[in-house]
Amino acid sequence: MSLDTTDKKILAALQRDGRMSNAELSEQVNLSPSACHRRVQRLEADGYIRNYVALLDARKMNVPTTVFVEITLQGQAEELLDAFEKAVARIPDVLECHLMAGTADYILKVVAENTEDFARIHRQYLSRLPGVAQMQSSFALRTVFKTTALPV
Amino acid sequence: MSLDTTDKKILAALQRDGRMSNAELSEQVNLSPSACHRRVQRLEADGYIRNYVALLDARKMNVPTTVFVEITLQGQAEELLDAFEKAVARIPDVLECHLMAGTADYILKVVAENTEDFARIHRQYLSRLPGVAQMQSSFALRTVFKTTALPV
DNA sequence: TATATATTGCCAAAAACTCGCAAAGGAATT
DNA sequence: AATTCCTTTGCGAGTTTTTGGCAATATATA
Known part of the structure; x- marks a missing residue:
């Protein structure tokens, strides 16, 4: 039910880059791709990760x-x-x-x-x-x- | 330099779900996958899309x-x-x-x-x-x- | 120590991405 | 109206990524 160090690393990484490939993410947290993937799925299912979004540039979008x-x-x-x-x-x-x-x-x-x-x-x-x-x-x-x- | 209707649909969709597959996105905006992909790449390169992130649940993360x-x-x-x-x-x-x-x-x-x-x-x-x-x-x-x- | 549970790494199939290339669509000029 | 130029599109193939099964390892509990 709670988050270990690896979970926190995953969450920190995905907060920086939500489209990082699972392969790269798994390297950053020192896990195999499949183990890392299972953790991400769990974090999503348990509601820690609410969703993924693209962040737009407010100036470019004319709302500075x-x-x-x-x-x-x-x-x-x-x-x-x-x-x-x-x-x-x-x-x-x-x-x-x-x-x-x-x-x-x-x-x-x-x-x-x-x-x-x-x-x-x-x-x-x-x-x-x-x-x-x-x-x-x-x-x-x-x-x-x-x-x-x-x-x- | 400016955004047409299709661009705006893409941006709206990616603001809702930044990990939507390009295949699904292309369906939502009535384009072929490759044409859609080119547009997304352009929107990224031109700086309309700043980055992609995972949004976490503030309650789950204990900062409500x-x-x-x-x-x-x-x-x-x-x-x-x-x-x-x-x-x-x-x-x-x-x-x-x-x-x-x-x-x-x-x-x-x-x-x-x-x-x-x-x-x-x-x-x-x-x-x-x-x-x-x-x-x-x-x-x-x-x-x-x-x-x-x-x-x- | 022994048992049970959870987590891991490996592997393969399925899906998705990414790029080159030729054709289609529009805009501007003659 | 026809031609040219330029942008955008769709198709297809090679590559990468995702995804789930399975056995082995690690962790926790009694």
């Missing part, structure tokens, strides 16, 4: 701007939260939505082409979200770094 | 807690920012670091096992970051959703 949006709702009724969350989930420019501690606050991570494009997103989507009492947007000038790799 | 940390530095001198950024980049629990507009603020996205573990991270790393004037941590109660897929 990240905006963090803090939202306060009008109340904490469960239906209010549900309605809000369902509506937020439909906005393609919103990459993350976190329910925050303290007052009923959400933080959204939004990507946009530029400030003007964010104005469109705001007008088209954010301003129409149900139950919102307050909304404050903070623009990122520059993403210093960003990784999807969890510490192992 | 996300914390957003807002940091104000003591000044805006370039050396100050550089030193800060270099030091932050070495902390494995920090997944993202954004330089924010307005006053010289940073936002960090940190993952931890729980609040106690965050206390360790704070003590061990965050409190030792150079040039920090102020630091405010906000805990996420729940991640409503999270995706790495940029809008295409």
Whole structure:
């Protein structure tokens, strides 16, 4: 049920390169290809590896701007939260939505082409979200770094 | 230099499943395997696809807690920012670091096992970051959703 | 020590990748 | 409208990779 050193090496390697061939991976972790393959299958089946994805370049894809949006709702009724969350989930420019501690606050991570494009997103989507009492947007000038790799 | 409909379908598919076989991908976008493969190679070479990674389950990996940390530095001198950024980049629990507009603020996205573990991270790393004037941590109660897929 | 379980390495079949090459499709020019 | 040029496509073959069975080894438990 828990992860030994080899498992952690495998997870670290696949977090760096999810398309590494099993042959190369097995070399990096000092296992035969088949043994390594069985471990990867187990890590997938047990849910440690959720999925594999391609990460795109935000600049190339014309969404170099990240905006963090803090939202306060009008109340904490469960239906209010549900309605809000369902509506937020439909906005393609919103990459993350976190329910925050303290007052009923959400933080959204939004990507946009530029400030003007964010104005469109705001007008088209954010301003129409149900139950919102307050909304404050903070623009990122520059993403210093960003990784999807969890510490192992 | 720009992306046609087929390119966008490929990128959308690979953002969902980065290990999809080229054969299956080619079916989804109505191309022959070889033509599809050439397009993927071009998208990689042109930098649209940055890399492929495995996404791990944060709960399974024992880091279910996300914390957003807002940091104000003591000044805006370039050396100050550089030193800060270099030091932050070495902390494995920090997944993202954004330089924010307005006053010289940073936002960090940190993952931890729980609040106690965050206390360790704070003590061990965050409190030792150079040039920090102020630091405010906000805990996420729940991640409503999270995706790495940029809008295409 | 003896037994049971899990993990490993080897091997072969099946699947997938990768490249060269000729044909098809579009755009621009005459 | 025809020709030329350039890009993209589909086909096919050689190579690589994946995948599962099987016996042997290693690990854990009693």
